[in-house]
Amino acid sequence: MAPEERKGDTLSPHFFECEADALPAGTLQTRASAYRLAYTDTDFLMRRELRPLRLALEMMKPEYGLREKNIRSTVVLFGSARIPAPPEPGYAVNATNKAAHNKNLTSASCHYEQARQFARLCSQYSAITHYREFVIMTGGGPGIMEAGNRGAADVGAPSIGLNIMLPYEQIPNPYITQELSFSFRYFAIRKMHFLMWAKALAIFPGGFGTFDELFEALTMIQTGRMGRVPVLMFGKAFWKKALDIDFLVEQGTIAPDDVELLSFVDSATEGWKKICSFYNL
Secondary structure, eight states: GHHHHHHOOOOSSTSBBGGGGGGGOOOOHHGGGSOOOOGGOOHHHHHHHGHHHHHHHHHHHHHHHHHHOOOOOOOOOEEEEEEOOOOOOTEEEEEGGGOOOOOHHHHHHHHHHHHHHHHHHHHHGGGGTTTTSEEEEEESTHHHHHHHHHHHHHOOOEEOOOOOOOOOOOOTTTTGGGEEEEEESSHHHHHHHHHHHHHEEEEOOOHHHHHHHHHHHHHHHHOOOOOOOOEEEEEEHHHHHOHHHHOOOOOHHSSSSGGGGGGSSSHHHHHHHHHHHHOOO
16 A cells, blocks of 8 residues: 555554554465464464453453443343243243243243333433433343343334353344444453443343342442442342342341342333432433
C-alpha cells in the first residue's frame, strides 16, 4: 500500500493503522509463525504465560462493544438454563421426549414466561431512552436466559448475551442481538460485566451457577464495592426453600439489615414496580 493510501489512526493521526501490516507476505520466512506480528499470532496469544493478557482483552472487548452502542445500563436476568418454555398446546410426554421430561422443570416453565414478560416490560421502558438504559442482559444460553432475550425481541428491543465456553457445547440462544452476543472463557471476567452495567438484577430459580452469580452480587453490594441496586428474587416458594436468609440472620453470619438487599416477587409486573419505585421512574 502506497504511503498516500494509508489511513491514520483516529486517536493518533500521525501514526498509520495496523491492518495493512497484518496481511501475510509471500516468502517462506514471512509465512513462518515467528515472523507474524504478535497480535496476529494466535499460537503466541494462546500461550499459558499470556493468560493475563487474555483476561485483559476479555475485559475490554465487550466494554468497547457496549459503549459503541451507547448502552449505559442493563437489567440482568439470572436463572436456570434447564427451565423450558411452557409446553405448546397438545404437548404430551411420550417415549421420544420422556428422557428429557422432568415434572419439576416442566412445572417451573411458569418462570420462563415471567422472565419473558419481565424482559418485555424493561425493554418497553428502555425504548424511551433509545435503548441506552435498562437494556436486557443475560448469560446468553437457554432456559431463563433465552426467556430474557426473547422478551426483548418480542418488542423489537436489542438485548445482550454473555455466553461462556464450557466443556459441553453451549451456543447462544437465537434471540440475542447479533452484535451484542459476546463469548467468554473466564467466569470471573464475565461476572464483572454482569455487574458493571447493572441497574437491577432479576434472579429466577436456578442451580449452582445462579447461586454463584447471586452471592457474587450480594457480596459486592454488602461490602460497598458496588452501589445498591434492586435484587429481585422471582419465585417466593422456590427461594423460601432454597435460601433460608432468616436462618443466616439468626446465626449471626449476616446482619439483619442485609435481608433488605433482597426483594421477593412472584410476577413480572411486581418486579418492574420494584425497579420503578427504586429509581422513581
